[in-house]
Amino acid sequence: MDTGPYSDEKVQTYLEKEFVPVKSQCFWDKRTDLMKQFNIAWTPTLLVHDSIGNEHHRVVGFVPVEDFLAHLKLGKGKMFFNRFRFAEAIEEFTAVSEQHPTAGATPEAIFFLGVAKYWKSHDPKGLRWGYDTLAARFPQSEWARRAQPYQQIPL
Amino acid sequence: MAMIKWEKDFSTAVKLAEKTRKPIFLDFWFDG
Numbered sequence: 001m002d003t004g005p006y007s008d009e010k011v012q013t014y015l016e017k018e019f020v021p022v023k024s025q026c027f028w029d030k031r032t033d034l035m036k037q038f039n040i041a042w043t044p045t046l047l048v049h050d051s052i053g054n055e056h057h058r059v060v061g062f063v064p065v066e067d068f069l070a071h072l073k074l075g076k077g078k079m080f081f082n083r084f085r086f087a088e089a090i091e092e093f094t095a096v097s098e099q100h101p102t103a104g105a106t107p108e109a110i111f112f113l114g115v116a117k118y119w120k121s122h123d124p125k126g127l128r129w130g131y132d133t134l135a136a137r138f139p140q141s142e143w144a145r146r147a148q149p150y151q152q153i154p155l
Numbered sequence: 156m157a158m159i160k161w162e163k164d165f166s167t168a169v170k171l172a173e174k175t176r177k178p179i180f181l182d183f184w185f186d187g
Binding site: 035043045046 | 158159160161162163164165168169171172173175176177178179180181182183184185186
Protein backbone atom coordinates (compact mmCIF):
# COMPACT_ATOMS: atom_id res chain seq x y z
CA MET A 1 0.00 0.00 0.00
CA ASP A 2 1.49 3.33 -1.09
CA THR A 3 1.10 6.15 1.44
CA GLY A 4 1.95 9.89 1.57
CA PRO A 5 2.68 11.37 -1.87
CA TYR A 6 2.76 7.83 -3.31
CA SER A 7 -1.00 7.51 -2.77
CA ASP A 8 -1.52 10.31 -5.33
CA GLU A 9 -2.35 9.11 -8.84
CA LYS A 10 -0.25 11.84 -10.54
CA VAL A 11 2.80 10.77 -8.53
CA GLN A 12 2.19 7.08 -9.23
CA THR A 13 1.81 7.66 -12.98
CA TYR A 14 4.82 9.97 -13.23
CA LEU A 15 7.12 7.71 -11.22
CA GLU A 16 6.12 4.60 -13.16
CA LYS A 17 6.53 6.31 -16.54
CA GLU A 18 9.71 8.32 -15.96
CA PHE A 19 11.78 6.49 -13.32
CA VAL A 20 12.92 3.15 -12.00
CA PRO A 21 11.59 3.52 -8.42
CA VAL A 22 13.48 1.92 -5.51
CA LYS A 23 12.46 1.75 -1.84
CA SER A 24 15.10 0.94 0.73
CA GLN A 25 14.21 0.47 4.40
CA CYS A 26 16.54 2.08 6.92
CA PHE A 27 17.64 0.68 10.28
CA TRP A 28 19.44 3.02 12.67
CA ASP A 29 20.73 0.32 14.99
CA LYS A 30 22.36 -1.52 12.08
CA ARG A 31 22.82 0.72 9.05
CA THR A 32 22.41 -1.07 5.73
CA ASP A 33 25.13 -1.16 3.08
CA LEU A 34 23.01 1.13 0.90
CA MET A 35 22.63 3.66 3.76
CA LYS A 36 26.41 3.70 4.14
CA GLN A 37 26.97 3.89 0.37
CA PHE A 38 24.71 6.97 0.04
CA ASN A 39 25.44 8.59 3.44
CA ILE A 40 21.85 8.42 4.69
CA ALA A 41 21.56 10.16 8.08
CA TRP A 42 17.83 10.97 8.19
CA THR A 43 14.60 9.81 6.58
CA PRO A 44 12.89 10.20 4.30
CA THR A 45 15.84 10.85 2.00
CA LEU A 46 14.94 10.92 -1.70
CA LEU A 47 17.60 10.64 -4.40
CA VAL A 48 17.55 10.97 -8.18
CA HIS A 49 20.26 9.01 -9.97
CA ASP A 50 21.03 8.59 -13.65
CA SER A 51 20.93 5.18 -15.27
CA ILE A 52 24.57 4.50 -14.37
CA GLY A 53 24.05 5.32 -10.69
CA ASN A 54 25.38 8.90 -10.37
CA GLU A 55 23.44 11.10 -7.92
CA HIS A 56 21.98 14.37 -9.30
CA HIS A 57 19.44 15.49 -6.69
CA ARG A 58 18.74 14.87 -2.99
CA VAL A 59 15.80 15.80 -0.77
CA VAL A 60 15.73 15.20 2.99
CA GLY A 61 12.40 15.32 4.85
CA PHE A 62 8.74 14.86 3.98
CA VAL A 63 7.46 16.63 0.88
CA PRO A 64 3.78 16.95 -0.11
CA VAL A 65 2.52 16.04 -3.59
CA GLU A 66 3.18 19.27 -5.55
CA ASP A 67 6.65 19.70 -4.03
CA PHE A 68 7.35 16.04 -4.63
CA LEU A 69 6.49 16.18 -8.35
CA ALA A 70 8.53 19.38 -8.71
CA HIS A 71 11.55 17.70 -7.09
CA LEU A 72 11.27 14.70 -9.41
CA LYS A 73 11.26 16.96 -12.48
CA LEU A 74 14.03 19.17 -11.07
CA GLY A 75 16.12 16.06 -10.41
CA LYS A 76 15.59 14.82 -13.94
CA GLY A 77 16.44 18.27 -15.30
CA LYS A 78 19.66 18.39 -13.26
CA MET A 79 20.59 14.95 -14.56
CA PHE A 80 20.32 16.22 -18.16
CA PHE A 81 22.03 19.51 -17.23
CA ASN A 82 25.00 17.73 -15.64
CA ARG A 83 25.40 15.70 -18.84
CA PHE A 84 25.29 18.85 -21.02
CA ARG A 85 21.96 17.76 -22.55
CA PHE A 86 20.54 21.27 -22.32
CA ALA A 87 17.45 20.98 -24.56
CA GLU A 88 16.12 18.15 -22.39
CA ALA A 89 17.15 19.98 -19.20
CA ILE A 90 15.22 23.06 -20.39
CA GLU A 91 12.09 20.93 -20.91
CA GLU A 92 12.23 19.60 -17.34
CA PHE A 93 13.04 22.94 -15.69
CA THR A 94 10.27 24.63 -17.69
CA ALA A 95 7.83 21.94 -16.55
CA VAL A 96 8.70 22.70 -12.91
CA SER A 97 8.30 26.44 -13.43
CA GLU A 98 5.00 26.21 -15.32
CA GLN A 99 3.31 23.16 -13.78
CA HIS A 100 4.40 23.72 -10.14
CA PRO A 101 4.65 27.53 -9.86
CA THR A 102 4.54 27.62 -6.04
CA ALA A 103 6.58 24.51 -5.24
CA GLY A 104 9.66 24.78 -3.03
CA ALA A 105 11.92 23.50 -5.82
CA THR A 106 10.75 26.08 -8.36
CA PRO A 107 13.31 28.88 -7.66
CA GLU A 108 16.17 26.39 -8.13
CA ALA A 109 14.57 25.13 -11.35
CA ILE A 110 14.32 28.71 -12.68
CA PHE A 111 17.99 29.37 -11.81
CA PHE A 112 19.10 26.27 -13.72
CA LEU A 113 16.66 27.07 -16.55
CA GLY A 114 18.44 30.39 -17.07
CA VAL A 115 21.85 28.71 -17.05
CA ALA A 116 20.67 25.95 -19.41
CA LYS A 117 19.27 28.61 -21.79
CA TYR A 118 22.69 30.26 -21.74
CA TRP A 119 24.57 27.03 -22.40
CA LYS A 120 22.22 26.05 -25.24
CA SER A 121 22.39 29.40 -27.03
CA HIS A 122 25.66 30.91 -25.68
CA ASP A 123 23.61 34.07 -25.29
CA PRO A 124 24.06 35.63 -21.81
CA LYS A 125 20.51 36.97 -22.00
CA GLY A 126 19.45 33.53 -20.69
CA LEU A 127 21.24 34.30 -17.43
CA ARG A 128 19.66 37.74 -17.25
CA TRP A 129 16.26 36.11 -17.88
CA GLY A 130 16.95 33.84 -14.88
CA TYR A 131 17.73 36.79 -12.63
CA ASP A 132 14.75 38.84 -13.81
CA THR A 133 12.35 35.91 -13.37
CA LEU A 134 13.65 35.06 -9.89
CA ALA A 135 13.62 38.72 -8.82
CA ALA A 136 10.01 39.03 -9.97
CA ARG A 137 8.63 35.71 -8.71
CA PHE A 138 10.87 34.73 -5.78
CA PRO A 139 12.70 37.88 -4.64
CA GLN A 140 13.35 36.49 -1.12
CA SER A 141 14.85 33.19 -2.31
CA GLU A 142 18.51 32.29 -2.10
CA TRP A 143 18.33 31.44 -5.80
CA ALA A 144 17.46 35.07 -6.61
CA ARG A 145 20.58 36.10 -4.68
CA ARG A 146 22.69 33.49 -6.50
CA ALA A 147 21.54 34.99 -9.80
CA GLN A 148 22.29 38.57 -8.72
CA PRO A 149 25.56 38.84 -10.73
CA TYR A 150 23.53 38.32 -13.94
CA GLN A 151 21.64 41.53 -13.21
CA GLN A 152 24.56 43.35 -14.86
CA ILE A 153 24.04 41.61 -18.21
CA PRO A 154 22.51 44.10 -20.71
CA LEU A 155 19.28 43.16 -22.47
CA MET B 156 -4.61 3.87 -10.92
CA ALA B 157 -0.95 2.99 -11.67
CA MET B 158 0.46 1.13 -8.68
CA ILE B 159 4.15 1.79 -8.24
CA LYS B 160 6.31 -1.25 -8.90
CA TRP B 161 9.07 -0.64 -6.35
CA GLU B 162 12.44 -2.33 -6.75
CA LYS B 163 14.01 -3.35 -3.45
CA ASP B 164 17.48 -4.13 -4.75
CA PHE B 165 19.61 -1.23 -6.02
CA SER B 166 21.82 -3.31 -8.32
CA THR B 167 18.71 -4.75 -10.00
CA ALA B 168 17.40 -1.18 -10.39
CA VAL B 169 20.67 -0.06 -12.03
CA LYS B 170 20.42 -2.92 -14.56
CA LEU B 171 16.79 -2.01 -15.28
CA ALA B 172 17.72 1.66 -15.61
CA GLU B 173 20.54 0.86 -18.05
CA LYS B 174 18.10 -1.21 -20.12
CA THR B 175 15.25 1.33 -20.09
CA ARG B 176 17.53 4.44 -20.00
CA LYS B 177 15.34 5.83 -17.20
CA PRO B 178 16.75 7.61 -14.15
CA ILE B 179 16.50 5.94 -10.75
CA PHE B 180 14.43 7.31 -7.88
CA LEU B 181 15.49 6.06 -4.45
CA ASP B 182 13.38 6.46 -1.33
CA PHE B 183 15.17 5.72 1.93
CA TRP B 184 12.46 5.27 4.54
CA PHE B 185 12.17 4.30 8.17
CA ASP B 186 9.26 2.46 9.76
CA GLY B 187 9.20 4.05 13.19
